[in-house]
Amino acid sequence: MRLFHALTSLGCCSALALLNAACGISILGYGAGNDGGGGGGGDHGTGTRSGPGTGGSAGAGAVEISDCEAGYNEISDGRGGVNVEQVCPLLVDRSVSLLAFTSAIYPLLRANCSSCHSTETRATAPLIADVDAKLAHEYALTRVNFKQPADSKLVVRMGVDRHACFGSDCMDANQQMLEAVQAWAAAVAPGLPETPRPVPMDEEISETDVTGWIEADRAGIPAADAEFIKYASLHELHNAGVSADELNVARVALSKALNSTARWAPEVANPADINGKGIVYRFDTRDYWGYNKGVTKLHFGGSDDDVFFGYTTVNYLGEPVGSDVTTKEKYSYTAEVERDPSFARLVWGRVLAGNVEGASTGEPLPPFVDGFKTDYIEASQLVFTLTRPDVYSAIMAIPWYAQDLEAELGVIKDEGMKSYEYMVTKEAHPIDSRMYWRARTTSGGYYWKTWDVWTGQLADGVTTIEEAYATGQIRFPFWAHPIPKFVSGTGGGVLAETFSFIATLAQPFNSTPPGCDPQPSYAGAQFSNCRYYTGTEGMQQSEEEVIWDLPNGLQGYALWGGFGQRRIDSMVNAVRDPRLHRGLTDAKLASEIGHTIPDRRQNVGSSCIGCHADGVSRGDNDLRDWLDRGGPLPAGERGVDRWIDDEQTVAQVRELYPPSSVMRPKMEDDRRGFLAAMAKIKRDMILGEDKNVYVEPAIWTIEWAQGFYRYPVTTSN
Template identity: 20%
Template sequence: MIFTVYRTWIRGLCWVGMSACWATVASADLDSIALTEVKGILRSRCLECHRAEASSTDFDVLDVESLIKSKTVAPGDADGSALMRVITTDDPEVRMPQDLPALPAEEIEKIRRWIAGGAKAFPEDVQRPEVQQQEDAFAGLVGVEYVLKQILAHQRKQKPDHQRYIRYFSCNHLLTRGATRDELNLQRDALAKTINHLTYERDPVELEIIDGETATVFAVDIRKLGWHADVLKASDSFLATKSSLDKYDLILLEYPYGIGYEDSETYDRLEREFLKPSEMVRQIPYLRSDWFCSTALQPVLYHDIMGLPHTVSELERDIIGVDADEELHHERIHRGAVILSGVSRNNRAAERYSAPHGAYWKSIDYSSNVGSENIFRDPVDLHGVGGEMIFNLPNGLQGYYLADAAGNRLDAGPTAIVTDKFAEDKVVRNALSCVRCHDKGIKPFKDVVRPAIESLPGHLGFNKKQVLALYPEQDELSALLKKDTDRFLGALEKVLGRPQSIEPLVPVTRRYLEDPLLLGTVAGELGLEDSEDMAAVFRSRQFTSLGLLPLASKGAIRRDTWEDYFDQVVHQLGLGKPVVPLDAISRRNYAPLGVGPDITLTTTRGTRLFGAGDKIAILVKNNGKLPIFIELIGTSTRGENIVLVPAGTKLSPGQEHRFPEEGTLTVKAATGQEFITVFSSDQSFVAGTRYHGKHTADRYVHDLSTINTAPIVKKTLVIETR
């Protein structure tokens, strides 16, 4: 660790060698949802080439009658259908979609079942609402003006003291490309489920649909979620443009799709009446619901919104309110174990503790099933390599936490031990993987330890009586599991307004995070209905340098690539003024297209992996021909920021700045990642503000209104300690 000790030193201590409300929208039946799923697969994977308007095809892939007439699909005969042959063949010259990844096995199976079941017609897409008297600022754009006008109308209905606490989400962008009612219902349910998993308030919070039957724009009062409370304070509130940040501010800082529409009268009114009075850290009128569900349930946002500390002991003491060691010592817990589970590759134990809001479950996971990791060798004294913590929230839903053997918080579990069947890369990420898996709450299981131990004689090498005290009879364990499941499902029914028929987060987040993005998809996300002209745009010089060329040749890009360059695409196309996520923790690097300084950020060791005792210095070099200005920030393993080199520091052409100017930093024996971030510009810029709080990573925030004339380049070096 480098920066934790450095902070102590600059405070004056001795130098020690620095260390490092539901609308009545009916629930879809499962058959309708299955048809919607198949339509969604064909839309995302095949529509780019096989649509009615395309000259390269003689059928429309979303029109079942067209598929049958062209003999692409033979109802009731999956194996005899041309569609099945081209999506399952190993011949790369024949397989569809061409030049793109093959369809996953589960998607192929859904298509097979649809054809075998008679290839029923797909549900119709929801019709896009019309906007009367469209403003010139939104010419050629679909949906954006509609959403903004819905928000403005809703704001004007609110009491003055309520307006500033209302926040908005939308899935209207899906209508540009096409979406069925079932798809929109899943978006709504996923959003409702997500926000209620991100609160410590007791009452379930309902979404308010503000655009009637279309049901694509939603409002929520963040006071009901507890998101209005300040969680980070400015280190120098006198100089800061905003003295504190609330939980919603943390979300805004990470949002990659923010756009301002300066030539729009609607946006101007919204800015005056809502955005500025609300004092949000970024003036963004609404968030995409699919982005929010997919991002807010993952680190860093999940940990910070929920205020989850860095260790299990702090979690139990400060958040859950359980003294686990004391409860275990007095055998006031219920334990069970399994040899095989749907998540862990090896034997796994689980302990249940009574908690203020219901139950607290803690798993003990192992990296193998042999030696000391064979749970039957000593089912009393367990020493796993990590675990998952699940605790009831006040509203009856569940919170999640992953930890290593030492009880340190993890962002993700190692795939050698646990896997997520819903994730493309199989990585278990807190808490998205957990919420998707625990769709009905705690998973029921049958303990294998007590039945095995009961029949054995004494003198087993461990205390049999203690084992039987810790591991209850299966009837007792099952009753507790049912109690916890009923609590969760009851809470979820209140959140959704009905029993959950299908888990919504799996399809919504997988579509957002994992579906390849084709030209038509990204055009739709930009609000552009016609994607044909976009191909030529992405062939232009300014876009090829972004790595977006595949979009011009019927290829695909990944979601992270699109997020990384979205603001620059918006700028180049003149669609509005992008709100750059410059200070997002999830965006470690940022370089405006074709502008900004050319810098190198490295260390004197020329590596990013260090061991205890290593001595290093940080180097920033100006490789350009003009002077530049820099600001250097360090971030510790616990997310604490410190200014290493203040804003305004000038580097001449070819000049290298060293930190510290004299001596070196000594790396301490602590594992984890630290970050060194340099902000640089051709012009002097206003320093950012550090915001600090408890159980929440620091934020270093710049006032974007002061830097628009001087684009800033952000570059981050990851320092990893062994």
């Protein structure tokens, strides 16, 4: 089945299994995708090293805790380079683990996963099914939770992500994988160190305890700093009986959410445990938002739908919001970042307001801020609020149009369309294929941008994307038109020469471009969807996702719509998040086109942060690789037939689309910076020897908050 992957969460066998996954995808996308690619590689079977110059795997029979100085794990890709993984070498007896792995789970992996995840085939990371059992074991160690096997990435990739399932369906594959991991864990888990818990589980922490601890700590805060000092408490999680390891997850989530929304902060700053109990943490808002590039007012953070169709009429300050807000609100960024405590004050005021600018189909949403107290914020509430799509877009000062963000980030465009490195992945995160590119920025960083195309309506009797390809109804335009055509979009007279927005499938208003073959629009009679590529200006049936590296090493995220305008959520006819659609069949979730499932959307903020647990996700450049190898490029009128025999076009494709062997090491380098920043968080925030988390922390904590406060899951909440 199609490679479909979830948000960093979920499963189906335990509460925490419902909150795992850490979706990898074809580079971008918020919630599902292909944990594909690989990067670099070392000598076959040489095991792991924990960052440059740090140790390796334990010798036979030795129980070792790796120093993991770099905070992430580099494993040979079997082809002369390395793949970068966030889980450091585990605290296990390697010889015992390898023996149990080989007997309990390796045969299952070889039988069902080796067509991709082995150096003898595509060498798609992780190489969990490699022909070399020792190398496969090293990769599998990065995707197993020996204490809670149901939470293992190996398991949730089946039950939640629904990735390349075997057996009768994904639930069957999930159960087979769970039983295999449980057998492996039975041999290893007894030797694992216990995670400390400074406050015993059966000791309840009262509100009076929390406020008393805060009062004692606040007494030592200088008066000039007092307004910027805030407190977050994990006592509700503790009192609810979550495990010591789950408390570690929430601690990491707290710091990750703060630092992931620190738009211009130069380095990671972790909250401080105020009394050694691991419950109440102090943070200074200036550490995250005390840096600014000239922003004096935060723009409306809601959806463009709310603006253009009038669902929301006021912003978080109660000021009117009209359809002209996208042209009236334009950030004038300064050239350099400056220290600015007033920006921290501005951001915190927006955080306190909650997600009142969230997407709705009627009245504005309630703020959902039950966990904000007079003296502190309940920790899961803070993680939840910082990652709401409207809050995130506002406090990250995301402009209304993509080219404005690209200008602020210094995306390098001095070679025009040749400035970017293009990729096309057939089975990626979206319902259909994905085109995306990597650009460089003047800071030396990276900027990834995707193009996901609405599948739209097909002929009668064709209901899945597989049927569409089989019958020649290929909708993805970049198989037949691999040379991108840059068009204007909108946003203040922007020109095609800004190299920001490209033509996909048009969605015409009043006029129909030649070759469109119009279909009724989902939005009603006002628009029509083009079934086929026209290369024209105007509204496009696409949405774009962007990832860039923040100064502190983590990542920023943005979503853009059919005019290049900022959005806060992704339409379900382009991309879907299995986390939000757990009750659907495998085929309906991953293959059926259009709005065939409930309209619960992936959103900027939580979906992006949760999905990209490892930073940039991997993907293969199928268009280029298949061109070089001679197959299996989509053929026919809407496939590559129109250009495959044209030497000039083929040469241009090879110039614009580097092979996977070129792009994989760049992805690994991009991952490395992110994982180094995450390592700084985990070193300080995790209690105990094992500095790993085995679920994506932000999504685990967000979903805990939604359950605890009974906040509904809405269209894009």
